[in-house]
Amino acid sequence: MRVTQTSCGAGAVCVLAVCLFYSQSPAKPKPQKPTATSAQSSARTADSSTASSFPQLVDITASTGIHFEHLSSPEQRYIVESMSAGVALIDYDRDGWPDIYFTNAQSVAMALAGKKARSALFHNNHDGTFTDVTDKAGVGYPCWGMGAAVGDYNNDGWPDLLVTCFGGVVLYRNNGDGTFTDVTRQAGLSQDSGWATGGAFGDYDGDGFADIFVSHYVALSLDDLPAFGSSKTCQYHGINVQCGPRGLKGSPDNLYHNNGNGTFTDVSRSAGVSDPENRFGLTAVWTDFDLDGHLDLFVTNDGQPNYLYRNDGSGHFKDIAFLADVAVSQDGVEQANMGVALGDYLHTGRFSIFITHFSDEYAVLYRNDGDMNFVDESYASGIAPRTTAYVGWGDGFIDWRNTGWSDLFMVNGHVYPQVDTADVGTKYRQPMLLFENLHNGKFKDISKLVGPAIQVPRVGRGVAYGDLFNDGRIEIVVENLTGEPVILQPQGLAPNHWISFELEGTQSNRLALNARVRTTAGDLVQTGEVVSNGSYLSQPDLRLHFGLGGHDRVQKTDVTWPSGKVETLTNLAADRFYKVKEGKGIIASEPPRSTEASFAVSWESKVWVRLPHASAMPLQIRSSFFIGFQRRRFCGEKSRLVKRYSPLNTSNR
Numbered sequence: 001m002r003v004t005q006t007s008c009g010a011g012a013v014c015v016l017a018v019c020l021f022y023s024q025s026p027a028k029p030k031p032q033k034p035t036a037t038s039a040q041s042s043a044r045t046a047d048s049s050t051a052s053s054f055p056q057l058v059d060i061t062a063s064t065g066i067h068f069e070h071l072s073s074p075e076q077r078y079i080v081e082s083m084s085a086g087v088a089l090i091d092y093d094r095d096g097w098p099d100i101y102f103t104n105a106q107s108v109a110m111a112l113a114g115k116k117a118r119s120a121l122f123h124n125n126h127d128g129t130f131t132d133v134t135d136k137a138g139v140g141y142p143c144w145g146m147g148a149a150v151g152d153y154n155n156d157g158w159p160d161l162l163v164t165c166f167g168g169v170v171l172y173r174n175n176g177d178g179t180f181t182d183v184t185r186q187a188g189l190s191q192d193s194g195w196a197t198g199g200a201f202g203d204y205d206g207d208g209f210a211d212i213f214v215s216h217y218v219a220l221s222l223d224d225l226p227a228f229g230s231s232k233t234c235q236y237h238g239i240n241v242q243c244g245p246r247g248l249k250g251s252p253d254n255l256y257h258n259n260g261n262g263t264f265t266d267v268s269r270s271a272g273v274s275d276p277e278n279r280f281g282l283t284a285v286w287t288d289f290d291l292d293g294h295l296d297l298f299v300t301n302d303g304q305p306n307y308l309y310r311n312d313g314s315g316h317f318k319d320i321a322f323l324a325d326v327a328v329s330q331d332g333v334e335q336a337n338m339g340v341a342l343g344d345y346l347h348t349g350r351f352s353i354f355i356t357h358f359s360d361e362y363a364v365l366y367r368n369d370g371d372m373n374f375v376d377e378s379y380a381s382g383i384a385p386r387t388t389a390y391v392g393w394g395d396g397f398i399d400w401r402n403t404g405w406s407d408l409f410m411v412n413g414h415v416y417p418q419v420d421t422a423d424v425g426t427k428y429r430q431p432m433l434l435f436e437n438l439h440n441g442k443f444k445d446i447s448k449l450v451g452p453a454i455q456v457p458r459v460g461r462g463v464a465y466g467d468l469f470n471d472g473r474i475e476i477v478v479e480n481l482t483g484e485p486v487i488l489q490p491q492g493l494a495p496n497h498w499i500s501f502e503l504e505g506t507q508s509n510r511l512a513l514n515a516r517v518r519t520t521a522g523d524l525v526q527t528g529e530v531v532s533n534g535s536y537l538s539q540p541d542l543r544l545h546f547g548l549g550g551h552d553r554v555q556k557t558d559v560t561w562p563s564g565k566v567e568t569l570t571n572l573a574a575d576r577f578y579k580v581k582e583g584k585g586i587i588a589s590e591p592p593r594s595t596e597a598s599f600a601v602s603w604e605s606k607v608w609v610r611l612p613h614a615s616a617m618p619l620q621i622r623s624s625f626f627i628g629f630q631r632r633r634f635c636g637e638k639s640r641l642v643k644r645y646s647p648l649n650t651s652n653r
């Protein structure tokens with residue numbers, strides 16, 4: 001809802017009146033009321049392990065107005081019916097509010113009958129709800145969809161969308177007017193064929209244009225599908241199931257160099273990433289693991305050794321996964337590598353790798369010790385024993401509590417509906433898992449402490465996360481293989497501080513993919529990176545969000561651009577969104593726009609309000625002033641009103 005100047009020209013009293021109006025207006029789900037001071041909040045954060053005080057992850061899907069159903073065959077007699085459902089956060093209209101794209105997939109029967117499945121784009125309405133804009137945007141029927149990745153291939157500032165398909169890839173150019181154009185053919189990407197799964201933008205040669213890597217999974221033809229239960233590789237614990245991937249032929253991978261003119265050239269072989277062994281590739285992510293200035297590439301291979309391609313800086317890569325100890329598990333087993341989360345969970349400045357796996361296996365955490373040395377910490381961290389019953393997919397190191405330490409989140413769900421009819425220690429629908437970062441390399445399973453939403457068994461696949469409502473809280477969007485997605489919102493948070501950065505490259509690729517940000521707030525030193533894709537075939541928000549615990553300032557922020565340039569920003573106020581442009585520093589900053597977090601940060605702020613026929617005068621707004629109001633929307637509107645009507649605004653904190 002927009003507030004116009006004429007609706008509120010009378011100053012403070014009117015501010016209050018409008019706020020009262022907002023407090024009565026229907027709004028999205030009610031966030032919790034902050035109840036603690038900053039000092040108390042630190043105490044709460046430190047002692048967060050009791051269920052009674054623990055923040056909750058609440059299912060807010062119904063209130064968002066999002067209605068989407070991922071199609072799937074009930075029996076999933078073929079592997080191609082089990083692997084879809086990547087979700088992408090993409091602010092396609094650049095209004096500063098993340099929008100959501102869900103991929104969709106047919107069943108074999110639908111495909112053979114010529115029927116399509118509708119993927120969907122939902123526009124963020126800024127009020128907690130979303131509108132289906134798929135038809136106008138023209139992104140409903142790219143293909144038999146798998147995953148989605150965001151990159152700006154033509155550097156025009158408008159984020160473009162890559163969809164991976166059972167049948168190649170589709171590149172949608174964002175036209176900047178709410179519509180997209182399928183430019184796959186003119187971009188030279190229609191040659192991509194086979195079962196594309198992981199797609200990731202990354203400027204591996206540093207020419208300022210994001211290149212595209214595409215992993216491929218199983219070589220499969222609808223005309224020649226392996227019959228359900230037909231061989232030893234089509235059985236699981238003695239029951240008949242779909243065939244694959246073991247026993248089937250894999251497909252090679254592709255790297256497409258961006259020519260800078262809207263076209264791409266396949267350089268897979270010359271670059272050394274073509275996967276001549278035809279492994280079963282799934283998720284792909286770019287990052288500079290060894291911090292030598294050259295972008296490296298990690299690819300999960302299902303049931304086979306992963307690839308860690310080290311970039312030698314001359315356009316060539318070498319797979320060093322075995323040398324780096326990230327190819328297989330510590331006991332030498334080739335696990336069913338699915339989704340990838342990258343995160344600096346120990347605050348070393350290096351990205352470790354977390355990978356989800358099949359049931360009877362365990363999720364793997366490879367700690368990055370630098371110089372391409374990784375250590376399997378799956379057991380030492382406490383994660384492995386808690387994950388063996390699950391088939392894991394989308395994952396993420398997510399600081400959903402704004403403590404400054406990322407917890408570990410993963411979704412699960414089997415590929416065989418048939419397991420429900422047999423006593424094999426696992427079920428088709430499975431709960432999500434959440435592990436608390438204990439700051440010492442260990443994680444604690446807190447899945448049962450954060451409310452019922454994540455314990456509901458589902459057939460999870462993609463996970464994307466970001467601050468959907470610009471209030472300083474990170475929402476988690478989960479796309480399921482069967483049925484509706486789930487959006488989880490943190491509620492009941494301690495009023496911890498946070499800071500958010502949106503980066504724009506000039507010399508570097510414009511979306512600043514793989515720009516790295518290091519923030520120092522007191523003793524809290526965190527590193528984040530802008531990444532295209534990851535999790536399971538999914539795309540997180542491109543803005544970098546850091547929880548800050550009790551710190552209300554960030555003393556130092558180093559931005560390392562892909563160009564190699566390092567910019568240092570000093571003494572930034574917390575609880576704001578900063579836009580940073582390469583070579584120009586901060587070009588804009590904004591307070592949160594709504595809900596709980598803005599309340600938490602503004603309740604003791606000194607604000608200035610212009611009274612009618614009087615000069616500006618100070619008004620100290622106290623917590624007691626607000627506490628009686630039920631609707632947190634009010635607080636966001638307050639921030640806007642104060643900004644609009646005051647000669648000084650809250651940005652001078």
Ligand SMILES: [Ca+2]
Binds near residue numbers: 094124
């Ligand atoms: Ca938007």
Ligand SMILES: [Ca+2]
Binds near residue numbers: 152160174
């Ligand atoms: Ca673009």
Ligand SMILES: [Ca+2]
Binds near residue numbers: 202203205209258
């Ligand atoms: Ca490039």
Ligand SMILES: [Ca+2]
Binds near residue numbers: 295
């Ligand atoms: Ca490197």
